[in-house]
Amino acid sequence: MSDITFEQMWKRLLVYAPELPIPLAQSFINKAYSMALSGYRWSLLRKTSVFLVPDAYDTGTATFTTGSTTVTGVGTTWTSAMVGRQILPENEAPVLDIAAYVSATELTLRDAWLGPTQTVTYSIVLMYLECPSDFLSFVSVIDTTNNWKLVLNVLPESLDMWDAQRTFTGTSWVLAGTRPSADTPPNMRYELWPRTVTEKIFPFMYMSKPALMASNSDRAVAPLRGDVLIEGALSELALWPGTGAKPNPYFQLGTHREHEQRFIKMVAQCEVEDQELLQTRIHYPDENLFLEAPIDGRFLQRHSFGFWG
Secondary structure, three states: OOOOOHHHHHHHHHHHOOOOOHHHHHHHHHHHHHHHHHOOOOHHHEEEEEEEEOOOEOOOEEEEOOOOOEEEEEOOOOOHHHOOOEEEEOOOOOOEEEEEEEEOOEEEEOOOOOOOOEEEOEEEEOOEEEOOOOEEEEEEEEEOOOOEEOEEEEOHHHHHHHOOOOOOEOOOOEEEEOOOOOOOOOOOEEEEEOEOOOOEEEEEEEEEOOOOOOOOOOOOOOOOOHHHHHHHHHHHHOOOOEOOOOEOOOOOHHHHHHHHHHHHHHHHHHHHHHHHHHOOOOOOOOOOOOOEOEOOHHHHHHOOOHHHO
8 A cells, every 4th residue: 555645645735735725635636546547557456256157047938028128937937136147038139138026927127128029938147247346457257167268359249240149158258348237337247158058157357446545544556655646646736726816836837747757757667666576567478379268278288389499
């Protein structure tokens, strides 16, 4: 964590501009903090979690009614655990989000069914994986059964071309961005493809997005130091003219540029410290020459490549 608290940081700005409103001083510190966080994957912001995909459920039949968000079942034993999963009429697209559980024979969809009224077979699966609320981006998602990483750089448009009906099932090897959740605020979701119909877990590592500082006791994530954020905040302070009655004595474009340049250099130095101390950004020349899934370590051991000599 940072060496000094949020309160100590914003109070330092008042030394340069005593008439600076406290909320504005706090916003200058947080703006510098946000800028420092946005340009680099800080090691202490890496977190791990697990996606748990349950078995598919397809017992009985389901009735979809034109213009309605209600799905009724015959011979079904639906449960509240199915909320957040997806239902596919006749085991193919469209993919519909289950928004609420009513009873063992009634579910509510997120969006109304727009097709003709029909009673059909169906499948309830979890194919849209919802990320944690502090999710920023993936580092990796792994399939421990098959010993490989899932491919993350696939667009949803590509899935629409490869499998528009979403009928492919089996070994999942792709996560593609899809429609966010219905929460407020919404959470990012990724489509698992091909969809799996048996229970499986996918451990993953991700970059989290820390909340901006609010409490006086809050501290910035290490190795960002208080003096770094103060430097960035002073850059913002030098752009604030003050008010007509109380002009800002620190208002000066040249001073802004000096602090801005120092802030950039200091953040860069913190990045170097992060790399040297925590060793999270070691890269090898050949690391991007291989696909991810479906190639794993065993494949590499059994094959030779010219660039290895």
